[in-house]
Amino acid sequence: MRSNRRGRVRRQHVIETALRSFAEHGYRGVSTATIAQEAGISEPGLIHHFPTKADLLLAVIEHYEARSIELIQEALSASDGSYSGALLALAGSHEADPTFIRLFTVLAAESVSPAHPAHEWFVARYDRVRAEIADRFREEQGRGQIRGELDPETLARQVIAMFDGVQLQYLLAGGQLDLVTPLRALLDSYR
């Protein structure tokens, strides 16, 4: 029992260490030996929890995804139901903790290759998020908060593209460019 609990704690610690490593160097840019060393564990000790490197990657991504859903829900409740406000709040929270956007930006591009272990995951995620955002915009359009002649599917693609694009700029500029300004200008143009 006690060893099970310690095992879970250590597993969680490995995930958080790997998250930072994958965010820094991508999946192919870091070795399991390096992650094990940074986590203060032996390489077979790591392999005990995650049989392959790809298993570790997917565990990290699921961890990110769960945290990401927390962030968007926090943003929604903090912005009194305004979807545009929630998206801007989400961008602001990403600025405060760049690890997430780093992980996401690096892995999404890396996973463009069909042979990448997270390829299917990212393809499915982009489909799902695009549909979710389009639904939200349709609702706002129904309430008259978005101009009627705009296509919600195109707006969803624009918002996702703007998010990803400014995140890349932010990372390449070493955090010197803000995420919020270009996104706010886009969302304002929808009203």
Add this chain to the structure above:
Amino acid sequence: MRSNRRGRVRRQHVIETALRSFAEHGYRGVSTATIAQEAGISEPGLIHHFPTKADLLLAVIEHYEARSIELIQEALSASDGSYSGALLALAGSHEADPTFIRLFTVLAAESVSPAHPAHEWFVARYDRVRAEIADRFREEQGRGQIRGELDPETLARQVIAMFDGVQLQYLLAGGQLDLVTPLRALLDSYR
């Protein structure tokens, strides 16, 4: 003399082969042995032309950059001086030849890591392109083709972000999403 010419031809052939490989798998996802094999040359033969793998990468990037400048100039002359039209024509030509956007999308994200051999190159390129596009928008604003209250620097960041973002969507969707529609909607909102 004849051997020099044959050497240049083979060097060019290696660059084009490596371009496709780096575009497919990124810098870290492909080995010099694989590239040499695909180019029909031995690995030391490849190393003779490009002493290190990083040298090969930079040669590929410079090749891409030269072609990219050709494309944007073709787009400018084909669109009768309209900058927005040229950007849309560029997006259209990228759809016709996905290798370029694949190379650029994969390598830009990979090079976010300061240890990546193309890191400085991409940082400098993003700075330069942002300044160039902002200048163009300032000119159009002076001619009354863009609304006066918009900030050219923000518009430049938006256009670059939208380009990069829809390219990522295009690649993850296996070419099923077009590049032009979200970009056109953005550019239309500037007038």
Add this chain to the structure above:
DNA sequence: GTCTATATAGCGATAGAC
């Protein structure tokens, strides 16, 4: 300028003791 052969290091993963 291109080859065969090889050096040297690091990779992901496994075997078996404790």
Add this chain to the structure above:
DNA sequence: GTCTATCGCTATATAGAC
């Protein structure tokens, strides 16, 4: 559940013949 030791493979790069 974690360790030491090691396997089998691939990586980038070099030496030296032609």
